[in-house]
Amino acid sequence: MALSKTSLRHLPDLNDLDAATLEGLVDRACALAGGAPPQVIEQSVVNLFFEPSTRTRVSFELAAQRLGMTVVNIELERSSATKGESLEDTVATLAAMGIGHLVIRHPETGLPRRLMPVLPAGLRLLNAGDGTGEHPSQALLDAAPLRSNGLDFHHARVAIVGDIRHSRVARSSARLFSRLGVADIRLAGPAGWLPDDLDLPGAALFDDLERAIDQADVIMMLRVQKERMSPDDWPDQASYHRQWGLTAERLAGAAENCRVMHPGPINRGVEIADSVADGPQSLILDQVRLGVYARMALFEWLAES
Amino acid sequence: MALSKTSLRHLPDLNDLDAATLEGLVDRACALAGGAPPQVIEQSVVNLFFEPSTRTRVSFELAAQRLGMTVVNIELERSSATKGESLEDTVATLAAMGIGHLVIRHPETGLPRRLMPVLPAGLRLLNAGDGTGEHPSQALLDAAPLRSNGLDFHHARVAIVGDIRHSRVARSSARLFSRLGVADIRLAGPAGWLPDDLDLPGAALFDDLERAIDQADVIMMLRVQKERMSPDDWPDQASYHRQWGLTAERLAGAAENCRVMHPGPINRGVEIADSVADGPQSLILDQVRLGVYARMALFEWLAES
Amino acid sequence: MALSKTSLRHLPDLNDLDAATLEGLVDRACALAGGAPPQVIEQSVVNLFFEPSTRTRVSFELAAQRLGMTVVNIELERSSATKGESLEDTVATLAAMGIGHLVIRHPETGLPRRLMPVLPAGLRLLNAGDGTGEHPSQALLDAAPLRSNGLDFHHARVAIVGDIRHSRVARSSARLFSRLGVADIRLAGPAGWLPDDLDLPGAALFDDLERAIDQADVIMMLRVQKERMSPDDWPDQASYHRQWGLTAERLAGAAENCRVMHPGPINRGVEIADSVADGPQSLILDQVRLGVYARMALFEWLAES
Incomplete structure (x- = not known):
């Protein structure tokens, strides 16, 4: 029996996926990274980017x-989409x-989920970042190197540090960590950068870096959007670094072998010190490396439908 | 015997093709859309666009x-062509x-045909739109869904509505319809948007929408270039829509099962009402779908040479 | 035994390659142009261009x-590299x-060689032009058509004419010609465009076009960067052409069958006359044609490592 049109899968976020599927995707990304042969998918992909992001x-x-x-x-800037055509059209x-497959990045929060009911038959949607909303492939690429690194999610302490409020990376990854069993998630940042509400089991807010990363097994530093830095509090990047930067000294307060992550691109000397970014505990390039495999796993999963 | 260099085919427009070739291209597009296996062409294509058009x-x-x-x-804006090099070079x-294969879009009317005598050996040219000139692949993709929809070109009444004067789509498609046997072509639009001269058998000009589409089997609405709208006549888009927009009420005056077409992107509520664009008589997305197959048919035809 | 990571080859310039390798690359480009089957390389290439150059x-x-x-x-303009990330990152x-493989073009002179010590494992670098530094694939594509044209490098007189000082093309090609055995290299141009120092065996500076090309077997005209033209000396392009343009009359003073080259895009009527650019002695389009094969040869050579 042919699949009905409405049975096509989409990925606006990871929220509708059950735990087994999430773990399956993480495992598949790790397996592909380990040399498992990829599927061959004879389809076309369009990367439709309304925000520039070379990396993604x-x-x-x-x-x-x-x-x-x-x-x-x-890419939007030269797209006929600017001729007044609606995004739906x-x-x-x-x-x-x-x-x-349509990979879409858009500055409007929630857009992929709002598009879903009107998605034309035959098209699978994959969210590559929406406003301050979700970034599901980024969450997967954050989880995969921890899995391949042997982290026991169920007993891990994870700190995410920076501008939590405006970060779709923080949001998507924290939720996925929670779904994978992490019971101790610390969200830390300057007061104005913490979320107002937080609906995440096991998560707590911290306004102090040292306390947030105390005995942490994983620290994820977020990129500072410099235009959001308060000139009163941080007249320059060095002053931010003194208060909120992850240095080797501070990292010593985390658990032994604490892994350090960052979605990139990194601001060296701002949210993270060179010695940490390039140090033995850094998984930053593993995130990039597994990012390609995580996206392969997602394409495979979507193509099954 | 090897083909001589000058035997290569080009497609500046459809004017030099005989009726059998035109019908063969339309049929081939429909066959490919129906699942006929495409040829494999081991060549490179360059899309050289001096005007942005994501869709095309x-x-x-x-x-x-x-x-x-x-x-x-x-794309031109970043091309070294802007370093003063001539287009011929x-x-x-x-x-x-x-x-x-070189697919070229350029704002200069007539450029592809002027390029032809100096085209280097080995290069097939395919016009993807020149100024207010021609857009042959668009004409093919307009004809193909009508053919696959069972239209009898020889007894069809076709209305093309909008800015005929500046539209290469109108020009190319009207000529192809005529070549395919359509004997009743109505070109309709506000006075300033009608062509001064018209060398097309069976074509007539109309300055009234209702009369133009009366008993029509096909209505092709053109995109309004908003910068060409006269503020005296149409202070806003709604006023244009009242006079020249295709609504369900107006469509009722056409033939039963009249097909509605539009080259896109559509201005909803300007030249076409939502209910018509999304209605059962709309072939707009079929045009897009068959557009890919029409271009495949053109590449195959060029590659034969 | 597996190759160690550090054994990967890079190509910041041609300076570290021995004469046999250089000749091998030229020969391979010619062989590929002659129909030799290319290797199949199952790898990805990124073209990372911080300067626009459609041609390259x-x-x-x-x-x-x-x-x-x-x-x-x-391409840089839309790259997240502009988010303050270092090029190394x-x-x-x-x-x-x-x-x-990473093909990089960057306005900073010497950048590829400075990047080499920090290049990550597994990545081969290929310089596609750095500031006023080097352009090794261009040098190869200059040599290949001369080789396929039967030039005896060891007895050839080669003149390079124009803005030598700021031209990475002149620099890279002159060095390669020298390495391939050319013992008579004349670098000619207006006074301000000649290099201050010159460390090239067999090379001499000329401030006069006729003398520079006297009995030359090869003349390579460089593109005039119009913004570098001195308005005192050349109030318009025609006056530059009178003094420094290669015309049929001047070409007659070179050796019989002297080959004329130009890296393109050409300024017709400025540094070169139409009759020369399009004449029987012009190898300009052969350079372009062999350029693709020269780059194939370079990719093959890099992939061996």
Whole structure:
């Protein structure tokens, strides 16, 4: 029996996926990284980016190419989408052209989930970041190197540090860590950067870096958006670094072998010291490396539908 | 015997093709859409766009990829063509690099045909829109869904509505319809948007929407270029819509089962009402879908030479 | 035994390659142009361009595609590299994504060689032009058509004319010609455009075009950067052409069958007359044609490591 059109999978976020599926995706990313042969998917992918992000676009592009998919890139600034066409019509047009997967990045929070009910038949949607909303492939690539590094999620203490309030990375990753069994999640940052509400089991807010990372097994430092830095509190980047930067001294207060993560691109000497970013506990490049495999795992999962 | 260099085919427009070739291209597009296996063409395509058009560029890119061709995109704004190199030299350079097909979009009317005598050996040219001139692949993708929809071109009444004067879509499609046997073509639009001269058998001009679409079997609405709207006549888009927009009420005056077309992107509520664009008589997404197959058919035809 | 990571080859310039390797690369480019089957390289290439150059980017892209490589293009203006990330971190990130070859163009002279010590394991670097430094693939594509044209490098007189001082093309090509055995290299140009120092065996400086090309077997005209033209000396392009342009009359003073080259894009009527650029002695399009094969040869050579 043919699959009905409405049985196609989408990935606006990871929230609808059960724990077994989430663990399956993390495991599949690790397996691919370990040399498992990828599937061959004879479909086209369009990367539709309404915000520039070379890093994410290239990672998706490489992932698709390794699965044998053909890729077409569309960036907003030169898109006919700017001719006043609605996003729904742009998406319907791309679907009519026969593409199988649409990777979309958009500054509007919640857009992928709002698009879902009107998604044309035959098109699988994969959110590559929406406003301050979600970034599901980033969450997967945060979890995968921890899994391949042998972290026991159920007994791990995870600190996420920085501008939590505006970070879709923090949001998506914290939720995934929680779903994978992490019971101790510390969200730390300057007062204005902490979320107002927090609906996450086991999560607590900290306004102090040292306390937040005390005995932590994982520290994820977020990128500072410099335009959000308060000139009163931090007249320069060095002053931010003194209060909120992860240094080797501070890292010594975390658990032995604490892993350090960062979604990149990193501001060296601002939220993270060189010695930590380049140190033996850093998983930052593993995140990048597994990011391609995490996206391959997601394409495979979507293509099953 | 090897083909001589000058026997290569080009497609500046559809005017030099005989009726059998035109019908063969339409049929081939429909066959490919129906699942006929595409040829494999081991050549490179360059999309050389001096005007941005995501829709057309992506359609050509997907078409080429499905034929196994490799694609390189060049957009003017960042091109070394802006270093003062002549277009002839740019084209000669691309030909020397060994590409087989050049898809060119350029704001200068008539440029593809003027380029033809100086085209380097080995390079097939495919016009993707020149100024207010021609847009042959668009004409094919307008004809193909009508053919696959069972339209009898020889007895069809076709209305094309909008800014006929400046529209290469109107020009190319009207000519192709005429070549395919349509004997009743109504070109309708506000006075300033009608062509001064018209050398098309069976075509007539209308300055009234209702009369133009009376008993029509096909209505093709053109996109309004908002900068060309006269503020005296239409102070806002709604007032244009009242006079020239295709609504369900107006569509009722056309033939039963009249097909509605639009080259896109559509201005909803301006030249076309939502209920018509999304209604059962709309072929708009079929045009997009068959557009990829029409371009595949064109690449196959060019590659034969 | 597996190759160690540090045994990977890079190509910041041609200076470290011995004469046999250089000749091998030239020969391989000619062989590929003659129909020798290319290798299949199952790796990814990233074209990372911090300066726009359609011509060079497209040539590398086509070369990679013909070797079966997948290509990802990154241009600076829209790159997250502009988010303040260091170039080293950008390169480390791309390496972590598993790409095999990085083709880099950057306005900073000497950058590729400075990057080499910090290049991440697994990444081969290929310089596509750095500031006023080197452009090794251009040098190869200058040598290859001369080789395929039967030039005896050891007895050839080569004149390079124009803005030698600021030209990485002049620098790279002159060095390669010297390494390939050319003992008579004349560098000619207006006084301010000649280099201060010159460490090249057999090279001499000329401030007069006629004398520089006297009995020359090869003349390479450089592109005039119009913003560098002195308005006192040359109030318009025609006056530059009168003094420094290569015309048919002047070419008659060179050796019989002297070959004329130009890296393109050419300024017709400025540094070169139409009749010369398009004449029977011009190898300009052969340079372009062999450029793709020269880059294929370089990718093959890098991939061996």
